[in-house]
Amino acid sequence: MKNLFYAFLFFFCIQSVQAKDGYDLWLDYSSIKTPAIRSEAESFFSGIYFFGKNPTYNAIQFEMEKAIPIMIGKSPIYATDRINSAKMWLGTREELAQVIGLDQQMEIKNLGDEGYWMGPIEFQGKTYFSIIGNKPIGVLYGVFRLLQEIQREQIDFKEELSDSPKVKIRMLNHWDNLDRTVERGYAGFSIWDWHKLPGYVDPRYIDYARANASIGINAVSLTNVNANAWILRPDFIEKVKVLADIFRPYGIKVYLTARFSAPIELGGLETADPLNSEVAAFWKEKVGMIYKAIPDFGGFVVKANSEGQPGPHEYGRNHAEGANMLADALAPYKGLVIWRAFVYSHEIDEDRHKQANLEFEPLDGKFKENVIIQVKNGAIDFQPREPFHPLFGAVKSTNLGMEFQITQEYLGQATQLVYLGTFWEEVLKSNTYRPKSSSTVAKIIDGTDTGQKLTLMAGVSNIGTDRNWTGHLFGQSNWYAFGRLAWDPYLSSEKIAEEWSELTFGPKLSGIEKIQGIMINSHEAAVNYMTPLGLHHIMGRSHHYGPGPWVEGGRADWTSLYYHRAGSDGIGFDRTSSGSNALNQYAPEIAEVWSDPKKIPEKYLLWFHHLPWDFELKSGNSLWKEITLHYDQGVKSSRSFLQTWQSLENVIDEERFDHVNQLLKIQIKEAEWWRNACLLYFQTFADRPFPSEIEQPEGDLEYYKSLSFPFAPGIKPNW
Template identity: 50%
Template sequence: MRRAFLYKIFLLLTVSFTVAMPAHAEDGYEAWLRYQPVVEQKLRKAYQQQLRAIITEGNSPTLQAATGELQRGLSGLLAKPVAISEKLSSNALVVGTPASSPLIASLDLSARLSMLGNEGYLIEKARINKRNVTVIAANSDTGVLYGSFHLLRLLQTQQALDNISISSAPKLQHRVINHWDNLNRVIERGYAGLSLWDWGTLPEHKSQRYVDYARINASLGINGTVINNVNADPRVLSDQFLQKIAALADVFRPYGIKVYLSINYNSPRAFGDLDTADPLDPRVAKWWQERTKKVYDYIPDFGGYLVKANSEGQPGPQDYKRNHADGANMLAAALKPYGGIVFWRAFVYHPDIDDRFRGSYDEFKPLDGKFADNVILQVKNGPIDFQPREPYSALFSAMEKTNMMMEFQVTQEYFGFATHLAYQGSLFEESLRTETYVKGEGSTIGNILEGKTFNTKHTGMAAVINPGTDRNWTGHPFVQSSWYAFGRMAWDHSISADVAADEWLRMTFTNDKKFIEPVKQFMLASREAGVNYRSPLGLTHLYSQGDHYGPAPWTANLERPDWTAIYYHRAAKDGIGFNRTKTGSNAVAQYPETLAKQYGDLKTVPEDLLLWFHHVSWDHQMQSGRTLWNELVHKYYDGVEQVRSMQREWEKLESFIDAERFAQVKALLKIQERDAVIWRDSCVLYFQTFSGKPIPAEYEQPKHDLEYYKTLARTRYVPEPWHPASSSRVLK
């Protein structure tokens, strides 16, 4: 009795200290799975009364993972150990499937569960053997796992459990993250350390970090990971690496995550087995059938291949005068006996076209309906390349007979790497809710991806994410928020950026509204701030080449015109912007009639897309009453002020969170302000050389001339990303 009493006193003191002193040091490793004690004592007591024990019937690795997560989470959140019990008691948490749990089966939930598919779940109050319980029920163990994370999220965000009744199922089938990790552990567009995959110690050593990576993704319902770069090294298909990848698959499997691989299209040649990779050559088809069988021998639940072909120097079927459907379908046939999928990227643009904007559409639209049913066309959200703002890729409303999935970018290639705060949830929401009108109102990008608009067989969403060996996974703590938002929106594309940000802040920092409200507001504005101080009003691709970090709107005379900045902005004395109307490249014709008319008319085009579609006079009157020149200047200056506002708000919040993360974000915001000023001054001074107009006197004048900023761009040191060339080595 005395020992139990002393333990309770110790636990109470520990919890009281944690509640009273929220600013303990944290490094972000736990991401949003921190499971800190619920601060509100009344609510915590209610949770303690409602969740007194965990009862799990069934012992699969996935159910064990779910039960372990619940015990870990509840014990932390409720500030007291929560036991796993074999005996039913009042106010227990009962988890399982009708197949594994007689207790769940006794509730006769089959009709409702049948509507939720293989990954959905129910969370609700129930009565079993005259005892009040809380139930997490699903058709599969993976569904139970997802439901377990949902329940923990409710507690982390302080939602009441009284009369709870939740039914949830994913709207998209394939919710996949793409790593751009190279086999030497360097990450292309990775800004948080080396690759997670320590190839030198695999398969023998399975790091706990791999397990925690799986937990983080499973908490969002992410069910697939492509673990290597789309600029793929052929060696990834060798026995040496397949043994190592199989070990990772073993770690991920209990968490419902399938492994996919990016492949090099010239692999039959790189292995020295053939002198061709022509997809219509029977020898090539046989080679891929045999190699694919080998992959499945190592990884029985392997997901499939991701392919970047005939893009940026990567090999592909066009090298043999074949088209993308020929190439994709050959791989699809090799995967089909095992239920595998081909994700075929639509990121293609050839140097001989007049407008890179048109490239992907013009190449893939004629192939609509010609892809195998286990091929999914993976399309970037915009027609160029993950720019801060783009119109949607016209392929989404054009490929009515082709499976398609979205490709977003979480790693901040064009948003300041791991030094700028730029919550991408706002970009995701803007894209997913874009109305295409292709089948009338309601034909949003989200509904197209879900298969509602075109009734496609396979659906999905992918994100290039690139977490690394930094303790907090993403470098900047707030990049985690974009990872979180992607996962939540991949599960349900109707979830708003606001809701995702609110959940993430509560789980990652604190439930205190005095912290949440101001931070959420500047999070939601941060993407627009990044647009404003980089490329407002539809400008794009003003970055220095190679690093994609700082401004270089003057970039010209490169190997390809569409790698320069001047190709896109086309600034001249008469105005600025790319004419994509009928009198220009006519890229507007790729869109459904309603949007083509809207985008093609200078009077109706949204101003944030203005310079994407029109070459506009510097004196053009904007909605604000300003001229285009003055509006452009205003946007650049407003972007800097938005960053300064973020700084001021963050300074007020030191008492709400731990000192380590507060200091890190404070320092990064200072860097962001410095960079935003450089972006602003570089672009305004450069475009001024064409407009010939002054910067209005009310604005803070640049401290340096244009030549200073050009010199700064040339001397800036940002590590160049590593691009592997197509290998000619013989591999076995």
């Protein structure tokens, strides 16, 4: 009977969590199956002792109440004294000073404000499993790590484990508008319900904070970089304060976007000139008002003089003058200015690729120390694949931060499974050859090679009101991977895929490695059916949904023709010295190799070279044939993903299986659409047949060109 009892209970546990709609993310705790881990965990969780009291410890307790009953079938028990009833110790180094040795204190101190140490501590003949940080937030990070290790059923409670973040500011950039639309958002609408704030606190805000803290994200910018000044009004700051109060115990600071022209729009001034004293006074007053409500406010994120946004150029001032004026206002409160390097003027430069370096290299050393320049991973705009941005390594005395795009604006939006970990790893591992010959983007970002103290990795959020947060279940893996890489830019994307998939589907899921396989191959597949061999910016206009290699008219550098330059003579953008010479913005070691179309990695070929259709590639194939093979391979890969997924039908819960299954079918259609549209279009220039090895592109080019999507998500439609 007793066995039946537990059998039933177990069955019921399973049943009761069957409705897996993805809301719980990677915090979807489940019952631990490995007996040894389960019983050890059960023992430690029966005597949890906190060495202090503070809101972050309350957050730890809240998390334990959620996790532990599900993991081990029993509620956590809190010890009333540190010795007799305690089995697990939680606290800061200072709080535990009396029970740990000096060496260990030193070891922990070196982990910094956000690091943690965990392991067994022997004290007066008894072992206490302990999690210690230098600050409470370190303890929280440690507890999340512990829960993850237990959940993945790989913990050894006898071993010591410590970690600390390599990047200081690990930030989500929401491109959320105040009317709850999200620019380039594909998971519904903004989770910030401004209208109901401050009176109504959606429980989702807390789950959002939990999820971020669990992967080490410690900063969020709540509003769109194409900002509305309204967010800086007192009534909105009152709303922001509520969010900041919720996020604080989770170690998350709030940032806001600052519209450069706010002094005019909100302050009634006639100018926003950064050197005007009234303008400076306006910002000082605003900043003071904000800090009064939010004493740990993070600072401003600014997009200025880019794509029509206002900025210092209107007044003949440069980016440094603009940023420094805001920095002065924020400095007394230790606030930061995060100034975006994604700039290009109304007048079209010869090559948009060069714009950021042209504007920011001359300003090197001129920015105040509480300013960070936030640089997109590549020089164009979050294309499916881009070589790293040439600003990395080009400046010496300027704080540079990385901006990745988690939301899949150009990578299938919410209908495609594209794991971005591999792509980001590729960027971070890219050798910059500056400042040191061994330098990589990661070593610049985390300050290793630059000595930069104020470090930043920002990701443009893919989060919305969809129940599963990210629209596509696998979009969660990109949120997760971003957080993990911001914490440690040297992590391998395979390891991250392993972690995420195990936490999401369970470590013992038979076939979990198949899921990881799909993830690892998904980015290359998407690049193949979208923009192989260095092609870029050939998507549909405005909404960026689907292929649009024929897009022309209007501003040149917003068209596809500008970027692919296909003609009877060949295809590709010449950025060598015979062309725009953007290559020259990279280190000479790179410029030299990449200048040669026979030596450049072929994934970047058409990014830098305009080549004839019969140019011979390493494979011996002509350029035309290689292009067609890549597009065809992309489609085949997407089909293989579906096939692999369907082999998991009986091991994955029905709701999530079906969700991904439907989306993978859409992905195949969209991959075919990309292939057919692009190849039929390029064929009109190449004037060559499709090779027999590939599936012949179907359909009519005019039909593909006729498709229109005025209500595609992520944009503000005009109607």
